[in-house]
Amino acid sequence: MIFLGPPGAGKGTQATRLAKDFSLPYIATGDMLRAAVKEGSELGRAAKEHMDAGRLVPDELILAMIAERLEAEETAHGFILDGFPRNPAQADALGDTVDRSERRLAVVLLIEAPDDVLVRRISGRRVCVKNDHTYHVDTDPPKHEGMCDQDGSRLVQRDDDKPETVRARLETYHEQTEPLVDYYEQRGLLRRFDGTRTPADVGDRIRATVATLRFEEAL
Numbered sequence: 001m002i003f004l005g006p007p008g009a010g011k012g013t014q015a016t017r018l019a020k021d022f023s024l025p026y027i028a029t030g031d032m033l034r035a036a037v038k039e040g041s042e043l044g045r046a047a048k049e050h051m052d053a054g055r056l057v058p059d060e061l062i063l064a065m066i067a068e069r070l071e072a073e074e075t076a077h078g079f080i081l082d083g084f085p086r087n088p089a090q091a092d093a094l095g096d097t098v099d100r101s102e103r104r105l106a107v108v109l110l111i112e113a114p115d116d117v118l119v120r121r122i123s124g125r126r127v128c129v130k131n132d133h134t135y136h137v138d139t140d141p142p143k144h145e146g147m148c149d150q151d152g153s154r155l156v157q158r159d160d161d162k163p164e165t166v167r168a169r170l171e172t173y174h175e176q177t178e179p180l181v182d183y184y185e186q187r188g189l190l191r192r193f194d195g196t197r198t199p200a201d202v203g204d205r206i207r208a209t210v211a212t213l214r215f216e217e218a219l
């Protein structure tokens with residue numbers, strides 16, 4: 001299952017919930033890259049300038065990073081992708097990997113919202129330094145200001161959630177990632193969700209869609 005949509009649409013929230021419900025591995029390329037940056041690995045150093053500028057990290061780095069994960073035993077019974085693929089070349093590469101291992105893509109869940117809503121959401125987003133648990137200063141504040149409810153660590157703004165980077169990330173999405181909407185629609189895999197609704201509502205609709213697919217195709 002793939003989650004598609006602009007930054008701030010709620011992909012991470014919905015994807016982690018669905019992964020828990022289905023006991024499937026949750027694979028988020030953004031999280032993997034941020035971990036590499038924190039570690040100071042070669043990949044992290046190469047990725048950071050692109051991330052801070054709101055651009056995509058080059059395909060060859062992303063594909064090398066994710067190949068191992070997709071071929072690992074833990075993904076044999078399925079996986080949930082968030083933030084990958086992000087352009088048609090990545091989608092082709094994913095298609096090849098899936099075909100080679102005689103698996104198939106089940107569904108692409110597209111969460112949409114207008115840019116002004118996304119900018120407002122992202123600018124209020126805070127994440128904890130330990131585990132990337134996510135909050136919003138207005139709509140989903142932590143119990144104690146600046147502190148994660150789940151692990152007590154400090155809450156910060158992601159470097160690329162700063163206003164100057166957010167506009168660039170949205171532009172990158174519209175130019176490079178949005179063509180995947182047609183790409184997957186043509187393959188009959190796309191399902192659309194209104195990301196301006198509440199997280200609970202979007203989650204219910206996604207669960208209903210996935211339940212129907214399971215019923216129809218014994219997912």
Ligand code: AMP
Pocket residue numbers: 007029030031033050051052054055056057058062082083084085086090160169
């Ligand atoms: P995200 O957390 O998914 O918003 O990703 C944060 C940043 O990581 C993006 O703005 C990109 O710079 C980079 N990134 C994440 N996933 C990919 C990908 N599949 N291809 C290229 N760059 C990516």
